[in-house]
Amino acid sequence: MIDSAPLLSFYLHIPYCLRRCGYCDFNTYTPGELRTGSDLSEVSQGYIDLMIAEIDQSPAGIEIPTIFFGGGTPTLMEPEDLGRVLRHLEIRNGLTSDCEITIEANPDTVTAEKLERLRAIGINRISFGMQSATTHVLKTLDRTHNPENVLKATAGAVAAGFEQISVDLIYGAPGESVSDWTQTIETALALPITHISAYALIVEDGTKLGAQVKRGEIVMPDEDETADKYLLADSKFSEAGLNWYEISNWAKPGAECKHNVAYWEGKNWWGVGPGAHSHLDGRRWWNVKHPTAYRDRVAKGQSPLQGEEILTASEKESERVMLEIRMPAGIELSTLGSAAAARISNYLASGHINAQIWEQGRLSLTLSGRLIADRIVREILV
């Protein structure tokens, strides 16, 4: 994007969950895993102070276009505690007039009353972890919630005045049939939502699901079927007026998640909390992972940084290509060079690259091309 005033987004990580889901490899801890002996509200209050302390290590005075509370389960925290962080950021940096403030929410742990309080502290976008509408898929994913809670939660969000409501879906779980997925899509589209993220399940090493797959107890579904589910989702979402703006994200016009778009466009953001990643002008760093180690550092006024990398020109280019290709605007061909363009031109004939947009000088993937984006990226970057 062309010169505008410098901006800095914030990602605020809440590393707590009541329990851990079987597929999750995020940096999150249950009270049992923390073994502090104190209850969550006590942990929560102390944690908010730490976040504020880390925020004070960031550059002050740069306006904030987006804030994102992620987790973990941010809705485990008292809204007023989260509000303290927002006030601090507002005073210290200032928020843009259209600042997007998102929170991830567990449909099981929010009440109508809590949603109102979240809205009241200034949060204007809410994303529910719905995952699936079928009980057996939720069970495979080791999720606790009851599918009906999602309807209640989204209705409550509307009542509380949220205009931007998103649900996260997961497809391609073992045992999920195409009709299960159809049911999930239709259930989601019946909700009062403006945005959907739909992710093919990735089996990560070090998760319960990963171990089950490795032991052969669970068989992952055929990749082609998962591809079919993507096609199905895209068609149903488009029909309902939700357009793709990133490979796994669909939104009503204007309801795109500005915070995620900032990631994909290589903007600057500061990640606060254990294990959080940050990016500032070609430098990436990440914090120590464990909350205790994080507390020890930040409480002493030290940086919680665990590691960092300064991106080389070619690494920056790799990131740009792999991120831009995931969005409809795609990549400007002149930035790729003629050799790379020639290497991928055969994907025009196979229908993976949009020919019309190519003629206009941009590489944009078709529906089938989106499914093999990584392959095309590898061809470009040889």
Add this chain to the structure above:
Amino acid sequence: MPAIELSKAPQPAATNPEQIRNFGIIAHIDHGKSTLADRMLGITGVVDQRNMRAQYLDRMDIERERGITIKSQAVRLPWRSGLDGQEYILNMIDTPGHVDFTYEVSRSLAACEGAVLLVDCAQGIEAQTLANLYLAMENNLTIIPVLNKIDLPAAQPEKFAEELANLIGCQPEDCLRVSGKTGMGVELLLDQIVRQIPPPVGDANAPARALIFDSVYDSYRGVVTYVRVVDGHLSTRDQIQMFSTGVRHEMLEVGVISPEPVVSKGLGVGEVGYVITGVKDVRQSRVGDTITTYHNPATKALAGYKDPKPMVFSGLYPLDGADYPLLREALDKLQLNDAALVYEPETSAALGFGFRCGFLGLLHMEIVRERLEREANLSLISTAPNVVYRVTNDDGKEMIVTNPSEYPDGKVASVFEPIIRATILAPSEFIGAIMELCQQRRGLLKGMDYLSEDRVEIRYTLPLAEIVFDFFDQLKSKTRGYASLDYEPIGEAEGDLVKVDILLQGETVDAFSAIVHRDKAYTYGVMMTSKLRELIPRQQFEIPIQAAIGSRIIARESIRAIRKDVLAKCYGGDISRKRKLLEKQKEGKKRMKMVGRVEVPQEAFIAALATGDDADKAKAKK
């Protein structure tokens, strides 16, 4: 104590032939030859306890690890007979133990007057031992039958004494019983070697003639040539001449091995030792050739010289194309020590630059490959082994084909392929399984004999091509490891053979072409196409895999186009991770070979070309 103090023993170049006994040991791989040899070194006092190590004579690591002896050596052992109290010199000439080295064995045996037939009395005689025994009997050697490992609980000396007696026409009680491990019976064996084996006979005044029975390259000394003097005398003052090449060499050093090299003034009639001439390449000092002196040359060479002839061919390619010069260097170096290895550069559209190599047989091929990988630290892809075909076109033109991709595309009038005579020894319960296997491999039964009540010798003629792939593995698995195999080439025969090509997206992959019998073309085609379907990852477009004879497609599979190759999530923290994954995938892409537009992983070539055994190893590695 029958050992003689070394300084007082008869010295080289001054030993009466009457006092010399030259003998070899014929034994199967694990029947204890090296252990017995170790024991002999100890008992005769040439190696003291302190310096003793297991399998003393097996120099190369590869030999010690695989328990096989590739290169023979000759050790001079002084011995005072316990029977007559006289001093003797025993020259123990080690013989290579495998089928591929029959010619080398025959030359080693030609240097001896007698042989110890050593058989593990828990296992009985094996096919290769039998073949070498016949070789020794053809050379009129005196055979001393010896049952080894009599200390083992599973020993059955009576049974196998019977077997040996039947084979060599002696009495069961003539078989000596020893234990190389404990030393039991070994002194007696040395005494019997002196008593039974005749001393060498030769004309000390005739022009020198010495038989080369081994030739080894040493990086410090150049080629060390092992010889047995038949007539006359070799000394350091001589200039020597090779009969086969006529080339003259300075004699830099003469000596004997006892068991470390000991320089001597010369070697006389019947003596065994080594000569060093400064030659750098064993092909200039060939096994079987005759050495004479330049100034007083003999007129007639010793009988039996043959050029080694490669029987099995395979393409060797470096996994990393950049290693091609290293492979060339390694082959050049290996050839210094292996006169039987032949190779020439070859280019494969699929595998890049490599060499077509010719070997004496399967073991020779395996050894060469293993040495290249180990000593030069190379990773290699080898194409499926094939034999030499003599092909005549319809227009009467004849050509020799050592690489299936050179097989003529046009009309072929006739094809001749090498035939071998195979001898298989096994417990009689496996006769059915063995016959079935040989039948499947186009074998013709030539005879069967019982060696003892429950062991048989089965003789077949088979096309060599049928045993180069996985015959031995199959034989072992069908007989629970009990069968042993020996083979020798006996000529060629016309065969109904065709070339099967494998095509990826319409392009022939030269590395996968094979010449097979017409009846087996379909099986080969189906096997290769389905293997490749499993091994080649899905790509942008559908990839047809076909097997074809000429333009006729006989088998077909296809790899469907890939539909999903994208990571769903891309959160903030995932960006570095995703970039690193991408970099790793890019590395993987570099290891792909392009066949037309198709990317084929190197692993796919290795796995598709592997024989049953290798394929299992490859799987185990994963």
